[in-house]
Amino acid sequence: MSIRRVMTLARRVMRQVLRDRRTVGLLVLAPMLILTLGAILFRSELAAIPLGVVNEDQGLTSPIIGDLQLGQRITDELAANKIFSLVELNRDEVDERLSDGSVQGVIIFPEDFSVKFQENRQAVLDLRLEGSNPTRSMTIIARVTEAGMKTLAGLVETGFGMLGSPQTGEREATLPVSVNASYLFAGEEFDMMDFVAPVYVAFLALFFVFLLACVSFLRERTQGTMERLLATPAMRVEVVLGYMLGLGLFALIQVAVILFYTVWALKIHYLGSLGLLFLVIALLAVVGVNLGILASAFARNEFQVLQFIPLVIFPQVLLGGTFWAVSEMPKYLQPFAYIMPVYYANQALRDVMLKGWGLLEIWPNLLMLVGIAGVLILLGALTMRREVA
Amino acid sequence: MDAVIETHELHKHFGSIHAVDGVNLSVKPGEIFGLLGPNGSGKTTLIRLLIGLLKPTSGSVSLLDQEMPNKAILAQVGYMTQASALYEDLTVRENIAFFAELCGGSDKAMMDEIIQLVDLQDRSHSLVRTLSGGLKQRTSLACSLVHSPRLLLMDEPTVGIDPQLRANFWDYFRQLTERGVTLIISSHVMDEAERCNRLGFMRQGRFLAEGSAAELRSQAGTSSLEEAFLCFAEGSIKGGRA
Numbered sequence: 001m002s003i004r005r006v007m008t009l010a011r012r013v014m015r016q017v018l019r020d021r022r023t024v025g026l027l028v029l030a031p032m033l034i035l036t037l038g039a040i041l042f043r044s045e046l047a048a049i050p051l052g053v054v055n056e057d058q059g060l061t062s063p064i065i066g067d068l069q070l071g072q073r074i075t076d077e078l079a080a081n082k083i084f085s086l087v088e089l090n091r092d093e094v095d096e097r098l099s100d101g102s103v104q105g106v107i108i109f110p111e112d113f114s115v116k117f118q119e120n121r122q123a124v125l126d127l128r129l130e131g132s133n134p135t136r137s138m139t140i141i142a143r144v145t146e147a148g149m150k151t152l153a154g155l156v157e158t159g160f161g162m163l164g165s166p167q168t169g170e171r172e173a174t175l176p177v178s179v180n181a182s183y184l185f186a187g188e189e190f191d192m193m194d195f196v197a198p199v200y201v202a203f204l205a206l207f208f209v210f211l212l213a214c215v216s217f218l219r220e221r222t223q224g225t226m227e228r229l230l231a232t233p234a235m236r237v238e239v240v241l242g243y244m245l246g247l248g249l250f251a252l253i254q255v256a257v258i259l260f261y262t263v264w265a266l267k268i269h270y271l272g273s274l275g276l277l278f279l280v281i282a283l284l285a286v287v288g289v290n291l292g293i294l295a296s297a298f299a300r301n302e303f304q305v306l307q308f309i310p311l312v313i314f315p316q317v318l319l320g321g322t323f324w325a326v327s328e329m330p331k332y333l334q335p336f337a338y339i340m341p342v343y344y345a346n347q348a349l350r351d352v353m354l355k356g357w358g359l360l361e362i363w364p365n366l367l368m369l370v371g372i373a374g375v376l377i378l379l380g381a382l383t384m385r386r387e388v389a
Numbered sequence: 390m391d392a393v394i395e396t397h398e399l400h401k402h403f404g405s406i407h408a409v410d411g412v413n414l415s416v417k418p419g420e421i422f423g424l425l426g427p428n429g430s431g432k433t434t435l436i437r438l439l440i441g442l443l444k445p446t447s448g449s450v451s452l453l454d455q456e457m458p459n460k461a462i463l464a465q466v467g468y469m470t471q472a473s474a475l476y477e478d479l480t481v482r483e484n485i486a487f488f489a490e491l492c493g494g495s496d497k498a499m500m501d502e503i504i505q506l507v508d509l510q511d512r513s514h515s516l517v518r519t520l521s522g523g524l525k526q527r528t529s530l531a532c533s534l535v536h537s538p539r540l541l542l543m544d545e546p547t548v549g550i551d552p553q554l555r556a557n558f559w560d561y562f563r564q565l566t567e568r569g570v571t572l573i574i575s576s577h578v579m580d581e582a583e584r585c586n587r588l589g590f591m592r593q594g595r596f597l598a599e600g601s602a603a604e605l606r607s608q609a610g611t612s613s614l615e616e617a618f619l620c621f622a623e624g625s626i627k628g629g630r631a
Contacts, residue, residue, distance in 0.1 A: 224474030228532070231440050231468040232491040233460045 022304065030310040037318045037333075044330045048085035049140065051078065052097055052106035055088070057113040070117050070151070071109030074125075077147040077154075078107070084143070098130045098184045101327075105129045105140040123148055123177045131183030132354035133325065134195050141179050148177035185355040190269050197268040198277075198349035199322045201258050202342060205281045206288040207313055209251045213292025214305045217243060221296065226384070236381040244289050244377070251285035271356030277349060280362070283369040284345040290376035291341070297383035316342040344368040393418050393540050393571040394439060399448035401434055401594075408434040410594035411448075416573065416587075419566050423582045424575040425618065426591030432575040433471065435591070436544050439573070440468050452540060464492045467538035471545045473529035477518040481509055481528050484517060485535050492536035500535065506561055507531045523554045530561070541565065542573045547581060559584055579615045588614075590621050597621040 018024060057071025079086050087103055097103045108126040110116075117123045125148055129137045186194070220226045229239055259278060262268050270277070295312060299305045319326075319333060320342030326334055337343045348365035351357040359366075394416040401409040409431045416422045424432045437443045439450055441458035450457040453465060475484050485500060504513050507527040512520065517528060526546070533541060547555045559581075562572055574585065582588050583602050590597040590605070598605055598621045602614055609617035 223477065224470055224472055225476060227442060227470060228468065228474045228488070229491070230442055231463060231466070232488065233464045233493070234491050235460060 023307065026307050026310070030307070034310055034314055034318075037315065040330060040333065041318060041324050047328045047331075049083060049105070049136065049328075050087055050103045051084040051140065051144075052087045052089040052094065052103040053078070054091050054094065054106060054108040056091070056111045057109040058111050058115075060114040060118055062118070068114050068118075068155075070114040070123065073154070074107075074109070074123075074148055074151045077151045078144065081143060081147060083139075094128055095184055098128065101130070103130075104136060105144075107144060121176065123152065125177065125179045127179050127181045129181055129183050131185040131187050131190070132195065132350055134186075134190055134192055136325070137181070137183070141181055145177055145179055148179075152176050186269070186271070190354065193266075194269045195350075195354065196322070197262055197266070198353045199320075199342070199346045201255075201262055201277075202281060202284050202345045202349055203317055203322065204258055205251065205255050205285045206291075206316070206342060206345075208254060209247065209285045209288035210292040210295070210308075210313065211305065212250070213243065213247050213289040214296045214299065214308065215292075215302060216247070217293045217296040218299055218302065218305060222301075230384070236384045237377065239384065240290070240293055240377050240380045243293060244286060247289050248282075248286055251289065252282055255281045255285055268353075270353040272352035272358060276352050276359060276362070280345055280348045280352065280366065280369075283366060283373070284341060287341040287369060287373045287376065290373055290380055293380040294376055294383060297380075316340045319343075321346045341369060341372045344372075392416060393420075393453060394422075394573070395451045396439070397449045399435070399438060399450060400446045401431075401438055401443060402446045407594050409438060409445075412594075412596060414589065414596075416571060418571055419569050420587060421562060421566055421572045421574060421585045423585030423588045424573065424591055425577070425579065425582050425588050425614075426575075427577055430591040431594040432577075432591055433544050434594075436468075436542050436573065436575060440466060440542055464536065465539045467533035467536070467541040469529055469533040469541070469543040469546050471548065473522075473525040475517045475525060475528055475532070478516065480514050480516055481520070481524075481531075482513045484528060485531050488532040489535040492538075499537070503531045503535045506534070506564070508557070523550050526550050526554070530558070534565070538570065540571045540573075544575050545577070546574060547576065547578070555581075579613070579618065582614055590618055592622050597624075 053075050055071045055075055057069060059067060059069040059071070061067055075086065078084055087097075089097060089103070089106060091108065094106045094108070098106065106128045108128060110126070113123075125144060127141060127144060129140060131137055181188075220229070226239075230236070255278060259274065259281065263270060263274070291312065295308050296305065299308070315336070318324075319329070319337050320340045321337060322342070326337040326343060329337070344365040348362040348369075351362050351365075392415045394414060396412055396414045399409055399412040399414075400407070412435060414435075424435065426432055434443065438445055439452065439457070440463070441450070441460075444458075452459070453462055455462040476487070479487070482500065482504070485503065489500065504510055507530055509524070509527055509531065512524060517525060520528065526549075530543075530546065533543070547558050550558070562574070562584075565572060574581075576582065585602070587599065587601055588605060589599045597618075598608065600608070605617050605621075606612065606614060609620040611617045611620055
């Protein structure tokens with residue numbers, strides 16, 4: 001054992017690492033990028049959740065306190081809460097507005113809302129929710145309940161408590177505010193895993209295919225066969241398409257296995273057609289192959305391929321709407337989502353799995369994936385020119 | 390057809406480096422033309438320019454009467470790179486078949502003939518990964534020959550192989566010329582050059598001299614090609630390169 005030899009080796013290793021400037025830069029910058037994105041997303045004030053209000057409450061006139069418009073009172077309380085932006089709606093447009101995403105939930109006060117409250121000593125809030133995102137559904141229910149409680153507490157202070165106070169013994173059984181939630185899509189039996197599963201599946205398909213394509217194409221460049229290929233009548237686009245088909249087959253097998261396992265073994269809930277899910281994920285896999293080919297042009301060795309994970313893959317997970325809905329991200333981050341293939345796949349997959357939508361509804365997202373794949377194929381072919389010239 | 394290869398005032402600059410600096414080359418059918426010069430003299434760049442892998446800074450190249458770059462004509466051109474460029478995870482036969490298919494397909498008889506020519510019958514089903522350097526080089530040669538090219542460009546095909554194999558390679562080359570194939574061979578080994586029909590001495594991207602080995606020797610007044618090369622190289626330095 002010689003310290004000197006160890007030091008000699010250590011010095012050589014350090015020298016080599018330092019010579020690869022990109023690696024050194026990445027060691028410092030990549031964690032900062034990921035941490036910054038995480039901090040922004042975790043800390044940012046989420047954009048207000050659009051909440052519809054259908055207020056048909058006729059109110060009541062009490063001999064003791066005068067007029068009570070309980071529906072209006074709760075609405076005012078909700079309006080004061082920054083988490084919601086309220087939209088007034090009519091009863092017959094509720095589902096339509098939920099479906100197109102312009103509101104995430106709707107609170108409905110029927111005509112006899114105030115009267116019922118007086119009779120039952122309980123405010124029963126009808127809440128219609130979009131339902132595909134369980135976390136958001138829970139947030140809405142919790143915040144709406146909170147607003148209801150606050151409003152009632154306010155009534156006690158103004159002396160309305162007399163009216164609101166329960167007859168003997170009843171209070172223990174029921175809270176003064178209860179929420180009667182119904183869901184347009186998915187619903188209560190869908191949990192967080194059901195919400196995350198579609199994008200999990202998408203991410204896995206993209207990730208492995210990306211690495212596979214990136215490494216095999218890199219090998220083609222480093223072992224010199226790329227130069228030989230280009231000295232045959234084969235065109236660059238033909239080479240890229242050949243890779244896409246060759247690796248695509250394995251990607252499809254992988255996608256089928258992932259999908260099968262998710263649905264049958266992990267018992268993930270889903271509504272739409274499995275075939276359509278397969279199509280969406282397969283398209284994303286095709287994007288992954290071409291992204292890998294393109295990225296391989298910027299890697300000198302396998303190690304540098306691994307460096308693409310924090311640069312290319314992680315941001316897609318953070319910004320592509322996997323855990324944070326893109327519409328709720330800070331405005332300046334949103335444009336990044338729109339250039340990420342994962343974003344379109346996520347949307348399509350959730351629409352199919354959680355809303356049961358079909359090709360007719362999700363085709364714009366599929367079209368974007370096809371478009372992105374096309375652009376990547378062309379860019380991949382262009383980088384091959386860079387390689388030989 | 391007068392010439393298989395014709396270049397006119399060919400230049401290729403990489404920044405301030407003039408890798409190929411005004412080459413006028415004309416190679417006749419059935420010739421073995423040797424590009425001779427030290428490492429870094431521009432041989433590889435010239436070959437890559439000829440086959441269209443590089444775009445000339447100025448000047449023109451035509452192969453088989455076609456202006457380059459021309460993808461279609463490449464089906465009639467063979468190219469052997471300096472290091473053997475093969476798919477390590479495929480067998481010898483699979484590699485050869487792959488390049489044959491890219492150049493328009495090949496029948497089994499042709500494949501067998503080529504494998505026999507480079508004497509790889511016994512190893513044709515071995516993975517390239519398991520082959521020695523010399524066997525890889527032979528496989529590489531087979532890949533560049535399998536589509537029966539009319540023109541074969543080879544970048545230092547005999548570098549790093551043993552004398553026996555080198556002699557074999559030259560046998561193959563002669564057999565090819567008998568079939569009317571034109572060969573361009575680059576080398577920095579002077580004794581090989583004797584076997585070429587014609588030679589071009591290359592230095593700093595230019596041809597110093599051109600002709601058969603005997604012509605070059607007598608022009609320089611030396612007894613060996615090596616001395617002749619040094620003589621021409623010195624002359625070019627004295628003459629200056631404005």
